[in-house]
Amino acid sequence: MQHVFLIGLSGSGKSTVGSLLAQKLGKPLLDIDMLIEEECGERIPTIFTRYGEDYFRTCESRVLLKATQMAQGAVIATGGGVVVRSENRALMKASGIRVFLHVEPEVALVRLQEQQRMAQVHGNKPEERPLLSGPDPLARLQQLLAIRMPWYEEAELVCRTQGKSAEQVVQEIVAMLNKIDESADGAPMVRRVQLGPDSYDAIVEWGGIGRLATYLKRLQLPPRIFMVTDSNIHDLYVPGLITQLTDAGFEPHVYTIPAGEASKSQQQLNALYDWLIEQYAERREAIIALGGGVVGDLVGYVAATYLRGVPLVQIPTSLLAQVDSAIGGKCGINHPKGKNLIGAFYHPRLMLADPAVLLTLPARQRIEGWAEIVKYGIILDAELFALLEKHVDVLHDFNHSPTALLCQIIARCIDLKVTVIEEDEREQGRRAILNYGHTIGHALENVSGYGEWLHGEAVSLGMVAAAQLAQEAGMFSAAEAIRQNTLLAKLGLPTAYRGDVQARDILAKIQLDKKVVGKRVRWVMPRHIGEVVVTPMPDEIVQRVVTTFFAEKR
Known part of the structure; x- marks a missing residue:
């Protein structure tokens, strides 16, 4: 097994990440700085002071060589300057995988200062860092x-x-290491969405966000780009993307909205219009939606309506958005009386899904995305459903999910949705099946107040209720309903309602569903796993099932 070498500036987190990574991988941890002090019998600052940097670098090279021979397949946390000597670089390349922990000097300095402060708080002597001594440590870090x-x-x-x-960080490294170990060649999966003049590529690529500038250049866009993200995503990706885009000759401008469903509002819509007008944004200049479903829906509607339409690029950062909301052109905002009641159909010039970004999601936001994936299995693809059942344990754990499998599942879901929308772009017919579980799910989101239930959680409950409705109507077997609900539960999704919502309020909101025709709700009902039908349902069965589902489960 190869060694994993962590390299980067002081303050990049090599020691902390190394300890966690070693535990995760079940490997020994070797810290080069600690090994140097053990071998020399002196602290590193003393070695620098007495013998100079060149002597220290010789010690470092010697200890690094020994470390590669001490254990098989270790996590090795190096010093920030280990890369200075060519023999060290050659050794690490030959005997393992190097992971560069990239951090901006300003952030590194804050971390180093915080380490010193915490050492003083606990009565310990702060660690001395010889290369950072001097009147301007930030300038020194920048120079290094x-x-x-x-x-x-x-x-x-x-x-x-x-x-x-x-x-x-550890989750991301583990996933990248898994990707290297797999036989997949890592080539992006591309699905061309054929919608006449609105045709575009939907791309699934692990690490694809790091090639955004390359993809944008292919679209031959003007250099000014307007990127909209949310407060959860901004710090994770925007600084790196600004550098990448600027280096490629683009001029990125960024607007950040508050994270959460509440931002899909008329107020945020107007704020974005104001921003674009203040920037004198032009019709050929692109807007990039970097975020989950809320960002994608809101920014898509802005792009559809500002100057009667400007180029749109979707970069979904949630599992739910990658497999569903960023594909198909639906965009819009919520109204106090209903979800997604104001909107349009507007397709992007590019949709880029990078599954690697999912590693930064909190567990709850990650898990909700599985609801839409299970939905695809129920409505269209029994083989996908069986694949999820087979791998449910690793998919739920996610940290150890094979990256090729994750890319395969996301690409398959995109392909399924694209096949449907190419047949029925404007939801006049077959596309309605994509709303399985959404009739009750949307009603629950609205009645409970947007944000109490995540969209995927509400859809999961909606699918459970819809399966019960179909079962009572004699359309869906109890055995297949159990399979659906068991898979949802194993993926961490809710299958029973707990809350204060009243059934009568759900029944009232259902009448505002987009599938209502002639005041009759058209329900998406499962007949078998992999097959559904859109049909009205008897009012008495709907009322009985909804009343039972939302009653006495507080």
């Missing part, structure tokens, strides 16, 4: 990064640590 960057960038893997917890 500029000198060492070409060597850091030789690493096989790069992980940006800014805005991420140590646990999130």
